[in-house]
Amino acid sequence: MTRRTVSAVRLLAGTAALATLLSATGCGSDPAPTIALPSGASIACAGSGQLLGAGSTAQANAVDIWKTTFSAACPNVIVTYGGGGSGAGVQQFIQGKVAFAGSDAPLKPEEITATAQACPGGHGVDLPMAAGLISLAYNLDGVDHLVLDAPTISKIFNGQITDWNDPAITALNPGTTLPATGIQSFHRSDDSGTTANLTAYLAAASAGAWPYPPSKTWAGRGGQSANGSAGVAAQVKQVKGSIGYMELSFAQSNGLRSAAIATGAPQPADATAANAATTFAGSTVAGTGSDLALKLDYTTERPGAYPIVLVTYEIVCDKGNRASTLDALKAFLTYTISAPGQQAIGTVGYVPLPQEVASKVQAVIPTLS
Template sequence: MSRRPSALLRTVSGGAAVLTALASATGCGSESGTSGTSSPSGEVTAAFVACHGSGQLLGAGSTAQANAMDVWKAAFSSGCPSITVTYGGGGSGAGIQQFNQGKVAFAGSDAALKQSEIDASKQVCTGGQGIDLPMVGGLISVVYNIDGVDHLVLNGQTIAKIFNSEITKWNDPAITALNPGVALPDADIQSVHRSDDSGTTANLTGYLAVASNGTWPYPASKTWAGKGGQSANGSAGVAAQVKQVKNSIGYVELSFAQTNGLKSAAIATGASKPVDATAANAATTIAKAQPAGTGNDLALNLNYATQDEGAYPLVLVTYEIVCDKGNKAATLDALKSFLAYTSSDSAQQAIGSQGYVPLPSAITSQVKNVIPTLS
């Protein structure tokens, strides 16, 4: 197998990327010890990451991380031209299915593997199983399109009732009570949910299950169970639908809210004031995530019921799902090199400008320790 070491440098300034391939670095799938830094002009410069392997590296799954993947693929291909990374969306459920069928080297999922999915992965991970590596931090924006309403506050109960067709008017007393002085229209609410099995849906319904005081009657699930509403495929589909339809509401990863110019509701959590949907507020919640996996599986428990000041509760962590053992030899080096880049400080900073939440170093350091052990 070809082993042409190279390195990559990524610069992000004002949302524009300048990609430059640099000199060689040593150590497969590891950083040279130089972390990303910020220049006086605000540019973020990537760390040097070794590049090994060649050919095509296939991934699929979460659409919430699709915009992050676009940033990463461009940077990585510039530094590692011998490797072509292809990532297809389709949702977390479809990505896990393709992974467990041996069609992709890694899957993106906004929800950790269930035991049944781990069991199925053993058919393709010879001598091992699928594991969860947290890679993309984010938040779920409850996006809305109401003329004249620039700031909207909702809570777990109102969100649950809206998406289950129990609150059907924007001027419903439950909503107006949360928004004193806001002129909410006497208009029908058009809710939009995901049509595909989605980790974003799993995180939203996980939040509703604990934050709606029993109003949401369904368990957390990748498959939508709420009554009524319209459906759309992927985060891009939901964002496009909300953007086009007046008096609509949906849920997407913050990156899609930003790229589509959509407004995001603040969430009343029980803290002293409602919490805005910002990366900084989401980072407060993600930083307190607790381990849920064992061994090299780094699944996390997120506290959707947080009432901490400035802690946005509707957060998600997207995992890259890989085999701990039994990865295909033809793509193993490329996979480890790509994951080493995406978990680097600089790669995490690069997606911060795209509406994502750079993962805390306490999490990425664990990921970096696991990557060299993949076999």
């Protein structure tokens, strides 16, 4: 394994070439944000050829940054990431089509069992890699700050609250004039880890207002659907009186406002990376062995803790990885979980993982075989 330091000149060149890279690597319709990449990063290169990944669209902006920086340092490896949603990524991993899958929800027991066919002598494990928050992004003229809570969000997305001046919304927003505009909600059409995390929050925190179990597949009544995080963001941006859920970076890149969440704390929590970090600080590892699936506290009432958070996992084989891609996979993941890798995605709305979690991931990566 060789260590390469990316110069500022090469990183700027990588930024200029980003559109070409995206079209060549098939990362789907989710556009990468315009950012300034780090002025330099030390990356240990290894392996060669094409490294394939697929899945979560919530992490697509993060992967675009990572692969551009990594490719500038390690030109012998071409990282290709296709979106399609967490469900599609997990299925491609199980079928042995990709070296890693991005998923905003950890593997279920039956999925772990199914990964054995792609991981001879082992199985898939969840490595937390990109942390973020789910924005309730809205398009409502004249309303610069909106507060919602879990019961109200549940009823909006289940078709029970249909107007912006509904008493339940008005009560959460004293002093704000809410228009008598109909609400148009947008949800994901594809199986999505973002949906799984939002519905996990609603199921845990809505006191029964959300009647469905957490799931990657949307179960609410009413509303319209769109494909991927970018699709939902595009619809909310276009339709007045609309609301949708998406990873924060997509709300930011589309100039959308995000609702604050009333949790029972003295003040509602704004949708900021710092407030999401407060929630992540209370997370614990629920997985065993090399699996580092996290348990998130969706019902937190800590002051300043934004509760609707998600972690995107890179799903890889603990054993049985293909020899042709193993070295490149380990090198790429080592960069993404490094301090420079986490700081790079922090510039576009993601939340750097707590060091306690990052250290655990850094310890597992060398053991992959």
